[in-house]
Amino acid sequence: MPGHPERMRVVVVDAPVAQRPADITDAVAQAVRVGFGLVSLGVGVALRTLAEAQSATPERATSVLPVAETADALIATAWGAARLSGRVAASGVRLAAPVLGLALRPPLVPRQLQAGQALDQLVARWERDRPDAVRTLGRWSTAALPGAMDAALAQVDVDRVVAVVLDRLDLDVVVDAALARIDLEALLATVLRRVDLDAVVAAVLEDMDLTAAAERAVAGLDVDRLIATVLQSADLDRAVATSLGQLDLDQLVYGALDRLDIDALVATVLRRLDVDAVAMSALDRLQLARVVSAVLDQLDLTQLVLDRVDLESIVNRALERLDITAVVVEQVDLGVVVAAALDRLDLTQIVLQKVDLIGVAEYVVEGIDLPEIIRDSTGSVASEAVRGLRMQGVDADDAVARVVDRMLRRRRERRTLAPPEPGPEPPVGNDRNDTFSETPS
């Protein structure tokens, strides 16, 4: 990984050290197998190259002695010889091992004089020097490898190699494995930290013909479908919030405003635009009812009005201008309203629940002077007999008066009204028979 070169180097140095010392015969046999594998691989590549070359020249379609079979026969013979020699060598090693052990560490010989001791010292020295040697090899390879790679790649058709590799690779598996191993967020953070995005964007914007690009993009896009898809899939609130949180809008806007000659820009726009036509065109294209309906659906008008509008002031001004009483009297069918209200209300129940009937009764009794009424009713109209006597007397009075007036040829009715309001005493000597004038004063 590019982020951990040091760790990778250490792994390379320490990995070959085995825990269990391998036997020399096994190592030799392994080396022989590797050698034959390499030979087989090389022969395979060569045969494929040769087959491609032959396919390019179809005139030699038939072959008397196929190269592949010949190569297989030669390699098989060599493999058999190698196996035989390997077995012989292994047997020899097993037989020679005790002798070699005695030779390296002969008994009764001081240890300092034993050949094995000298060999151990050489080995120990090599183990000490080995890291330096490996580092030297690394430095050398670091310096020499690019040149070697360039030289090697110059000889190779890299594109074809890459194509072959890509054909053989299961890219999905590779990408999944790579994504599983990569800390994408850390990688993205590192990239964003190291990349000068402003410079990149500025360079891109300078190089691009944005108008043309936008026209091409718009021409190729199904904008409605794109917007619908984005609106369905995107968390716009979160995206906008994130963008607003990351952007320094003030700086952005102020920077743009500093660079712009707004007056000139506005003047130019207004000079070139037929504002009336633009407005009329916009109004023609807009479905105002739909737009307004959508806006109203998005807005909580009630809360908005409650938050933004000084309702008290508006109501007060409206009430100052309006004669609500006159409006209600003129515009409202009060009879219908009252009738509807009375239909909905159970007045009896309301009165029973809300009105202090006992208090009202006491108030009314106090107001009408009930004791006086009782005295009147019991004192003046004692019985039906008295009442009948009085009524008959009155009728008789009227009858007698009519008879007498008729006899006296009186045309006007009698003036029997009661005396007027209490006032100053009439002047003495008034010989009028009726002191209490019946004419309204």
Added chain:
Amino acid sequence: MSEAAIPGAITPHALDVVPHEARRFQGRRAGIVTRTLANVIDFLVVVGVLAAGYLSWCAIRFLINAARFTFPTPSFLFWLVCYATVLFVYFTVSWATTGRTYGDHLLGLRVVNFRGERMRWPGAVVRAAFCVVVPIGLYWAVVSRSNRSLQDTIVRSSVLYDWTTHVRAPVRPAAVPGDPLVLPAPRSSAS
């Protein structure tokens, strides 16, 4: 006693206990028949008083000397003087206190002065004297255009239909001709 005015509070009203059919003539001057019936009742009352007095006198005399007791036989003049005296006192006290005698009470009449108020004592005395001396003056009401007797004309009093027990407030002319003023005016504190 004045009380703090309560906003929206109703002012005390007196309900008219007079029957509806009788309200049309309340406050008007009474005719001769009613007044005659009232005077007949008053006459009977006075006769009753005299009879009671006579019996009381007899009882006293009997208690004083039962053995020599005889019914007294006063002269006609004596009876006439006693009758006139009792009638005078009876009329004066009735008109000056309640405005009506017992006969007036039964017939629903009330005697008022020229202001429509209860008669004062001097007026009551003069009117009672005229009624005792010239009882026939009552029948001047038959021919009077305003149903007034001779006594009424002299002392400027009136005898009204009034079926209530309190002194009736003066009745104002009706707003519509022919519509009798039957509804009582709001009663003042003096009434």
